[in-house]
Amino acid sequence: MLKKVRFRNYRSFIRETVISLEKSKLSILEGVNTETGLLKGCAFFGSNASGKTNALYSISLLLELLFLNAPVDLASQITVFNDEPTAFFEYTFSFDGDEVIYYFEIDRSGRVVKESLVLNGDRLLLRLTNSAESSLTDKRFYDKDDIDEYTLFIRNIYFNTKFMTFPVLRKWFDSLSKSIFINLAQNRTVSFGLRAEELNLPTYLDTYGDAEINAFLNSFGFPYTIRYDKGQDNSPAKRSFEARLSFVRKDLPPVLYSMESYGNHILLTLLPAVISAMRNGSMLLIDEFSSGLHNELEELLIRYIYRNSSCQLFFVSHSTNLLKTSLLRPDQLYSVDFDSSGSFIRKFSEEHPRESQNLEKMYLAGVFGGIPLYDRSDL
Numbered sequence: 001m002l003k004k005v006r007f008r009n010y011r012s013f014i015r016e017t018v019i020s021l022e023k024s025k026l027s028i029l030e031g032v033n034t035e036t037g038l039l040k041g042c043a044f045f046g047s048n049a050s051g052k053t054n055a056l057y058s059i060s061l062l063l064e065l066l067f068l069n070a071p072v073d074l075a076s077q078i079t080v081f082n083d084e085p086t087a088f089f090e091y092t093f094s095f096d097g098d099e100v101i102y103y104f105e106i107d108r109s110g111r112v113v114k115e116s117l118v119l120n121g122d123r124l125l126l127r128l129t130n131s132a133e134s135s136l137t138d139k140r141f142y143d144k145d146d147i148d149e150y151t152l153f154i155r156n157i158y159f160n161t162k163f164m165t166f167p168v169l170r171k172w173f174d175s176l177s178k179s180i181f182i183n184l185a186q187n188r189t190v191s192f193g194l195r196a197e198e199l200n201l202p203t204y205l206d207t208y209g210d211a212e213i214n215a216f217l218n219s220f221g222f223p224y225t226i227r228y229d230k231g232q233d234n235s236p237a238k239r240s241f242e243a244r245l246s247f248v249r250k251d252l253p254p255v256l257y258s259m260e261s262y263g264n265h266i267l268l269t270l271l272p273a274v275i276s277a278m279r280n281g282s283m284l285l286i287d288e289f290s291s292g293l294h295n296e297l298e299e300l301l302i303r304y305i306y307r308n309s310s311c312q313l314f315f316v317s318h319s320t321n322l323l324k325t326s327l328l329r330p331d332q333l334y335s336v337d338f339d340s341s342g343s344f345i346r347k348f349s350e351e352h353p354r355e356s357q358n359l360e361k362m363y364l365a366g367v368f369g370g371i372p373l374y375d376r377s378d379l
Helices: 052-067 153-161 167-177 201-208 211-219 262-280 295-308 359-364
Strands: 002-008 017-020 041-046 086-095 098-107 112-119 122-128 131-134 180-183 188-191 225-228 245-248 283-287 312-316 333-339 342-347
Touching: 002 052, 017 052, 017 342, 041 052, 052 086, 052 153, 052 167, 052 283, 052 312, 052 333, 052 342, 086 167, 098 167, 112 153, 112 167, 122 153, 131 153, 180 262, 201 211, 201 262, 211 225, 211 262, 262 283, 262 295, 295 312
Parallel strands: 041 312, 041 333, 180 283, 283 312
Antiparallel strands: 002 017, 002 086, 086 098, 098 112, 112 122, 122 131, 180 188, 225 245, 333 342
């Protein structure tokens, strides 16, 4: 599980920033939103353009660099708010008592200028620009002929060795590769190593059918189920995905997918990713969680994920009704603000709220920060 992310000079974040998943002494939702001393994710709240998405992207950046074949423009990741030459990122993971710390540093040209990997206190990789020393491979020393300056070297080592002699690292990469990123506003889902059928709704339904999704709908008493025809009929009515998927309500005729609401489209698009992340106990990152979903549906999904899996859920939302201690722990909640020194985060638990206090009212009153400051004098 992810334990901590630390970074500096990343996008809107100038100052060194730490997102910690180590649980505090709070007993709220113990064993539900926590596991083995770690939090099962966190949430970011704040005004528009405060940097909430950038905080979430600090996690997904590592996944993109490790697993996506499309190149990432590393030069664009460094903040434009100062002239410092580099940005750094450090990720700490914990697996069954083993700790993995991975660090890399980039410069303004997009080169990786430093990279290191530490397992249980032992450094197994150290790279300085185009030279490296590694204990992960039979070859110990590498030079510019072996290293792409714009690519993480750990990626190359993994794809060449699969960490066959390092089971902890193999487990680490396997877990990361099953992570999922979703932007609901853009209807965009990114898998980092999963098969397409795990996430894409048409392919998912062709592969698995509608049983798992209907089990979810039935478990919460939704007023409808879905019906999906996996048949091989090539008649015009059967060719399109939209024509084979319908919503079924009691005592009413089925409604085709194409005629259903945007909110129901969003929910069905989201569910394969939720089911997959829960099945694999991986990370699920959701940007614009409040886009197209009723705020009570957001609450239902969060509760369902945390209560029924080891999945770590990270999300950005504007739905303040989620700020309640029956759903999220104060140490899982971050406010995000922006000032002359860039974005900064603040954990709700720093204010030591009691379990009986109303976090939503406290947030809206400005206790935790992350509230937009508008001039309302003319309203």
